[in-house]
Amino acid sequence: MHATPDLSFGDLTPEFMLDALDATGLRADGRMLQLNSFENRVLQVHLEDGRVAVAKFYRPARWSDAQILEEHAFATELAAAEVPVAAPWVLDGGSTLFHYQGQRLAVTPRQGGRGPELEDPEVLRWIGRLLARLHSVGRRQAFAERLTWASAAPAQAARDWLIEHEAIPPETAPAWDNAARRCIESIQAAFDSLPDLQLTRLHGDCHPGNILWTPDRGPHFVDLDDAVMGPVVQDLWMLLPGPTEGSDAARRQLKAVLDGYEQMAEFDDRELRLIEPLRTMRMIHHSAWLARRWGDPAFPAAFPWFGTPNYWMDQVALLREQLEAMKPKDAPPTLARDEDAVDFDGDGFA
Incomplete structure (x- = not known):
């Protein structure tokens, strides 16, 4: 397989990321933790004002600025409608997307939690x-x-x-x-x-x-x-x-x-x-x-x-x-919701 070029996160040292965050108007106290993300580079940072934030550095050349800002606008719209999402903050310069020495980043508040119990x-x-x-x-x-x-x-x-x-x-x-x-x-x-x-x-x-x-x-x-x-x-x-x-x-x-x-x-x-x-x-x-x-x-x-x-x-x-x-069935797929359906576990679902 021919390797594709690294669209570069090579300069994202801890010092660079803290400098970038400082340039946004948010002062970190030095505590940072890289979070699990392959597509972007994401870290949790503690700010000097006591807040905990998540900074995302976007992979170069994947999305245009317009695409990222449209994502941000959607998240902000959801948050305004009280749909619980992590919406980005407006940073110095008046935008939710910040450019710093060839990299782009956004910052959201940290919202903790664990994975949902999907068997429930x-x-x-x-x-x-x-x-x-x-x-x-x-x-x-x-x-x-x-x-x-x-x-x-x-x-x-x-x-x-x-x-x-x-x-x-x-x-x-x-x-x-x-x-x-x-x-x-x-x-x-x-x-x-x-x-x-x-x-x-x-x-x-x-x-x-x-x-x-x-x-x-x-x-x-x-x-x-x-x-x-x-x-x-x-x-x-x-x-x-x-x-x-x-x-x-x-x-x-x-x-x-x-x-x-x-x-x-x-x-x-x-x-x-x-x-x-x-x-x-x-x-x-x-x-x-x-x-x-x-x-x-x-x-x-x-x-x-x-x-x-x-x-x-x-x-x-x-x-x-x-x-x-994917082969077409004789009838469109449905979920049984009628009295004649066989109930596997007593919850009314066949």
């Missing part, structure tokens, strides 16, 4: 209600600068980049490309089956690691870095332990999320047929993301298995499984 139906209902509130704000207007996930285009772009950059070993590239092309056709067919699909401003990357829980306040969202326009189910399916097909646990968890969601907003059940296409698109996109970032020394250290022939053969097998999962 009430926790899932609460998250569902919160997502419905987020989407209600998201429907007020559309993004003008952020990406849109409403077709197979993101998967196609990821596939094209991997092939053009010869990121896949020659012995596995034909099999992977064949599976990826067929998956992209199935993804597009799924979106084409919903020509009147409503698109909404979304969190975009709503996996459990981006939801923090506190016993008194419940869940709150962090990291809107991947906010997109798309169908609301994109913010639901990553909360599940796996595909709903053949998994009682996944179906029960989806039902609990939707129970909470529909207390606050309507959900179009037809979007359930997009879960596996969206999962497949993320798989292709994830492979391209790792390949694009391979020049960053953090990636080979964290993902030593990536790029090997075994990795790509596993991906071929997974994509072929997704082809089966």
Whole structure:
């Protein structure tokens, strides 16, 4: 695999980051902790005024200033609507995005918490209600600068980049490309089956690691870095332990999320047929993301298995499984909610 250049975090020494923070008008007392983030560089800092903040240094060349500021505006709008998110502060210069010696950063208040207990139906209902509130704000207007996930285009772009950059070993590239092309056709067919699909401003990357829980306040969202326009189910399916097909646990968890969601907003059940296409698109996109970032020394250290022939053969097998999962069913997917449904555990869900 050809390594891509490091789009450079090389100058982000502790001293540089503290100097950058000082330039924003926020004085740190020297205590800092680097937080887990591969895409950006994120650190927790204690300020001299007693506050604790999170400073994010954006990866160069990933987003334009306009895209970042649109993300910030969405977070600020959500916070104003009392949707619990970490919204960025306005920094010296009057903007939420600060430029310092070729780097860009934003600062938010620290909002602590732990991962949510996703096996607890009430926790899932609460998250569902919160997502419905987020989407209600998201429907007020559309993004003008952020990406849109409403077709197979993101998967196609990821596939094209991997092939053009010869990121896949020659012995596995034909099999992977064949599976990826067929998956992209199935993804597009799924979106084409919903020509009147409503698109909404979304969190975009709503996996459990981006939801923090506190016993008194419940869940709150962090990291809107991947906010997109798309169908609301994109913010639901990553909360599940796996595909709903053949998994009682996944179906029960989806039902609990939707129970909470529909207390606050309507959900179009037809979007359930997009879960596996969206999962497949993320798989292709994830492979391209790792390949694009391979020049960053953090990636080979964290993902030593990536790029090997075994990795790509596993991906071929997974994509072929997704082809089966995406095959159109005789009837659109639904969650049983009637009296004739078989109840697995007494909670009314089949």
